Every structure is written in C-alpha cells, then in structure tokens.
Amino acid sequence: MSIRKSRLALSLAAFVGTAAMLAVPTSAQAAGDPATWPCDPSEFCIYHDGQGGGAHYSLSDGASNLGQLAGGLNDHVWSVKNISGDSWCLYRDADYENEIQVILDGQALDLASPVRDQVSSVGEC
Numbered sequence: 001m002s003i004r005k006s007r008l009a010l011s012l013a014a015f016v017g018t019a020a021m022l023a024v025p026t027s028a029q030a031a032g033d034p035a036t037w038p039c040d041p042s043e044f045c046i047y048h049d050g051q052g053g054g055a056h057y058s059l060s061d062g063a064s065n066l067g068q069l070a071g072g073l074n075d076h077v078w079s080v081k082n083i084s085g086d087s088w089c090l091y092r093d094a095d096y097e098n099e100i101q102v103i104l105d106g107q108a109l110d111l112a113s114p115v116r117d118q119v120s121s122v123g124e125c
Contacts, residue, residue, distance in 0.1 A: 032051055034052065034081055034108030034109075036052070037052025037079070037081050037108060038056060038058075039052075039056075039058055039081045039083060040058035040060075041083065042060070042083060042085060043058040043059055043060050043084055044058075044059045044060075044080070044081070044082050044083075044084045044088045044103070044124075045057065045058050045059070045080065045081040045082075045083075046063075046066075046073055046077045046079075046080055046119075046122060047078060047079040047080065047081075048071060048072060048073055048077070048078060049078050049079065050078045050079050050110045051079060052079050052081060052108070053079070054071075054078075055070070055072060055073060056071070057069065057071070057073070059122065060084070061123075062096065062121065062122055062123025062124060063121060063122050064094060064095050064123070065094040065095065065120065066094075066120055066121060066122070067094065067120065073119075074119075074120055075117055075118060075119065075120060076116070076117065076119075077090070077111060077119040077122075078110060078111055078116045079108075079109065079110045079111060080103050080107070080108070080109060081107075082103045082104065082105050082106065082107050083105070083106070084124070085105055086105060086124045087102055087103065087104050087105060087124070087125055088102070088122055088124055088125060089101070089102050089122065089123060089124075089125035090102075090103065090111075090115065090119045090122055091120060091121040091122065091123070092118045092119070092120060093120050093121065094120050094121050095121060096121050096123050097121070099125070100115055100118060100119070101115050102125060
C-alpha cells in the first residue's frame, strides 16, 4: 500500500471513530431537552428528579407547603421549568418564607445543591 493510501485510510478511520464518539442516542437527547419535560402550558413545574424526571407538579398557583403534596417533593426539587409568563420564587420554608432562588419565565434547569434539597414552597414573585 502506498503512503498516500495509508494516510487516506488512517484519516477515514479517525473520522469514523470521531463520528461514533459524538453520536448520542435519540432517547438521551430527548431526556435532556427541556421542551420534552412534562409541563402544562402557562404553568410552573417542579420535578423530583433532574432533567424534568420523576414525580412532578404543574402549578398555576403557588404551593405554600410542599410537604402536604404527594410525590416527596418537600426538600427534594431537583429541576424546574417555568412557562408561566411570570417569575417564580423558590423558598426554603413553608408559607413562602426565606427566598432562595428566582426562576425567570422561560427557564428550565436542574437545580444545584444545596438549593435542590431545601425547597419547601414555591410561588409567583
């Protein structure tokens, strides 16, 4: 094999290897895409797990005490999605006490520690 053909073969092998490493399964892409996270139109959504997974609530009004809701979301809100048209606040305590983070309209994100383990109420702010 000539040097030229060897270089071409090596270049093709490198290209194919790189393309294979960059390929991401469609299901993995969908899970990370906030557009696919379940959330009713014009509402604020909270999720038990990251990437919009697990137990969740679509809220049009605030929730003054997440401990009273099923799903284990009190002190365990790992992701949020806001398509409500308004900013929403996350609070450390029930009854909208001790604001810890503001979620702007249009944001969808995984919450960082320690915030994700402290949310006890949520409401428009």
